[in-house]
Amino acid sequence: MKQENFSSSGLTDLYGRHIHYIRLSLTDRCNFRCVYCMPRHGTTFIPHEQILSFEELLRLCRLTASIGITHYKITGGEALCRQGSLAFIEKLTKIAGVEQVTLTTNGALLPQSLSSLAAAGIRSINVSLDALSPQVFSRITRSNVAIEDILLVLEQAKKMGMQIKINTVPIQNYNHTELVPLARYALANDFPLRYIELMPIGEGKQFLGIPLEQVKKLMEQTFGKLEPYRARLGNGPARYFQPPGYSTPIGYIAALSDTFCKNCNRVRLTSWGFFKTCLHHDIGTDMKGLLRKSASDVEILSAIIQTINKKPFAHTFNQPVQEVPSDLAMHSVGG
Numbered sequence: 070m071k072q073e074n075f076s077s078s079g080l081t082d083l084y085g086r087h088i089h090y091i092r093l094s095l096t097d098r099c100n101f102r103c104v105y106c107m108p109r110h111g112t113t114f115i116p117h118e119q120i121l122s123f124e125e126l127l128r129l130c131r132l133t134a135s136i137g138i139t140h141y142k143i144t145g146g147e148a149l150c151r152q153g154s155l156a157f158i159e160k161l162t163k164i165a166g167v168e169q170v171t172l173t174t175n176g177a178l179l180p181q182s183l184s185s186l187a188a189a190g191i192r193s194i195n196v197s198l199d200a201l202s203p204q205v206f207s208r209i210t211r212s213n214v215a216i217e218d219i220l221l222v223l224e225q226a227k228k229m230g231m232q233i234k235i236n237t238v239p240i241q242n243y244n245h246t247e248l249v250p251l252a253r254y255a256l257a258n259d260f261p262l263r264y265i266e267l268m269p270i271g272e273g274k275q276f277l278g279i280p281l282e283q284v285k286k287l288m289e290q291t292f293g294k295l296e297p298y299r300a301r302l303g304n305g306p307a308r309y310f311q312p313p314g315y316s317t318p319i320g321y322i323a324a325l326s327d328t329f330c331k332n333c334n335r336v337r338l339t340s341w342g343f344f345k346t347c348l349h350h351d352i353g354t355d356m357k358g359l360l361r362k363s364a365s366d367v368e369i370l371s372a373i374i375q376t377i378n379k380k381p382f383a384h385t386f387n388q389p390v391q392e393v394p395s396d397l398a399m400h401s402v403g404g
């Protein structure tokens with residue numbers, strides 16, 4: 070097998086980026102219908118037999134871990150909606166070479182999952198929370214989940230020693246009034262909060278995000294001048310700042326206005342088994358096809374390495390002529 074870009078310290082792509090992080094989508098289904106993510110009545114979901122089985126996923130994880138992918142983020146859709154996800158996560162944490170498994174969730178199923186997640190070794194959870202007010206929360210998520218229950222389980226998670234990060238997408242005419250209350254809540258609880266720029270993907274194309282510069286100004290008006298946060302936090306592209314008097318940072322993930330692709334460390338595996346090198350571009354390999362054609366481990370490893378070699382230098386969301394696949398949707402790829 071040709072493995073020039075693989076050494077004992079892991080994988081490096083053609084642009085010298087160290088690739089050690091994978092986002093694994095367990096399902097394209099979700100129990101929320103966030104206005105900017107999924108249509109109200111759902112969509113055409115991928116048939117169950119087209120979704121990778123947990124055995125197939127674990128095989129791919131063993132192989133990726135064997136060549137230096139050390140960090141695994143479980144996502145979806147809503148991963149906790151898939152039956153068997155907790156048992157899968159537990160097995161994943163035990164694979165040799167897997168150093169960290171974390172989860173991103175909307176929190177709705179955390180009350181019944183938290184102790185199993187802790188027992189499986191999960192120490193860090195990202196929770197997507199776009200509002201604290203019950204009215205705004207239900208307007209955005211179009212769910213009848215009680216926000217109070219989510220806040221309660223986050224308190225429990227904190228007591229159990231879990232690291233919680235909050236992800237918020239600021240959307241014009243939806244949650245502008247929520248941004249300061251969310252920041253106050255996050256700072257009071259020592260949960261780093263990250264404001265994520267709305268991307269023109271799927272349903273997101275129909276909404277206007279609140280520019281992050283504007284959000285930053287709002288934070289400075291509220292808390293005082295934000296200083297860059299010096300410590301390293303997480304594995305992702307957030308830029309963190311510290312409000313005076315607080316030890317918890319506020320972060321910004323500006324996928325569009327602040328292209329951070331040159332430091333990108335990640336690849337993705339969609340729930341239907343597409344090994345994807347970039348959220349934006351459809352450059353990747355159909356791993357399900359290989360797995361179901363009884364490919365050997367060597368063949369699969371070779372495909373993974375060749376795919377990483379094709380990872381594009383940057384997304385092109387900002388370019389006027391888009392080559393974004395029109396069916397690209399966050400819940401389906403794994404946001």
Ligand code: SAM
Nearest residue numbers: 106145146147173174175197267268273399404
């Ligand atoms: N259900 C899980 C959760 O809520 O974290 C994981 C999947 S969800 C698609 C992951 C994240 O993608 C959420 O934080 C959501 O707000 C974000 N998201 C969805 N559509 C987006 C878009 N068009 N632009 C930016 N973020 C988006």
